[in-house]
Amino acid sequence: MTVSQNGWPIDPPRTARLVDGTNTKLIVVDGPGGDILMYVARQFSARVESLDAPGPADDWGYAHRVIAGTRVWSNHASATAIDLNATQHPSGKRGTFNANQVAAIRAILSECGGLIRWGGDYSGGSPVDEMHWEIVGNFDQVAEWVRNHGNPGPSNRPTLSLGSTGDDVRDVQRVLNAWYPRMDPLVVDGVFGALTRSRVVYAQERLGLKADGIVGPLTWSALGFR
Ligand SMILES: [Zn+2]
Incomplete structure (x- = not known):
């Protein structure tokens, strides 16, 4: 061979x-x-x-x-x-x-x-x-x-948007900080505020997803979560 x-x-x-x-x-x-x-x-x-x-x-x-x-x-x-x-x-x-x-x-x-x-x-x-x-x-x-x-398919994580709180929000904040290491880091506080939303939109635009600032099944999956 x-x-x-x-x-x-x-x-x-x-x-x-x-x-x-x-x-x-x-x-x-x-x-x-x-x-x-x-x-x-x-x-x-x-x-x-x-x-x-x-x-x-x-x-x-x-x-x-x-x-x-x-x-x-x-x-x-x-x-x-x-x-x-x-x-x-x-x-x-x-x-x-x-x-x-x-x-x-x-x-x-x-x-x-x-x-x-x-x-x-x-x-x-x-x-x-x-x-x-x-x-x-x-x-x-x-x-x-x-x-x-590998591609995990749509995720079962709960949909997050402006105002959401909790550990799922922390996970999103952590991965966005890892993805964009030279941007001002998000505070990993579990609060989905305006800055977190704008970083989500930024990632969605670059992933070819609908840039709505909402972390639904496709965005979760694209961010690497099952
Ligand atoms: Zn080559």
Whole structure:
């Protein structure tokens, strides 16, 4: 079996999948590998930079090719790598994201439990590649991550809106602080006030949800709650 740099088989069964909350499609490997990449793409669009920004289509997944200048199959050949907003983050160029964006990128990588590498972290022989994200975990590790973190479907949590109080509100405040680490943190006081509402609207806009400031089943789910 021929594999790409990360050990995943090349030319696997694969599908063009729509990134939730965007008009962008990426061709990724079927199964959990595709699921974790779609998680990265959605979080990137919601928290770092919209994938639907004006300009040429520049988000890519599968490509049958080797790593430039080598005979090693690229992780794009196994449909386990994606390039996001490639024209704004050209290969070889460092510092194409601002500090806010890098903080959000670090948070997303951390949520992926070390199973995803960002090309901005390449060192040694590989040129830095800030558009590029790839799987570095094996199939079983990724499958387990998806079981624990994959799309949970609509949540059963209670719907929250301006004036709600309690531990559920605290959970929302905590996750919004984690998502937007460079914004003024919300006070985790369990009171759904105007500032919490405006942060919810901000997240909803970036998630492609109806930006109504109400945390219902779809918003809960998009925020990662079951
Ligand atoms: Zn790439």
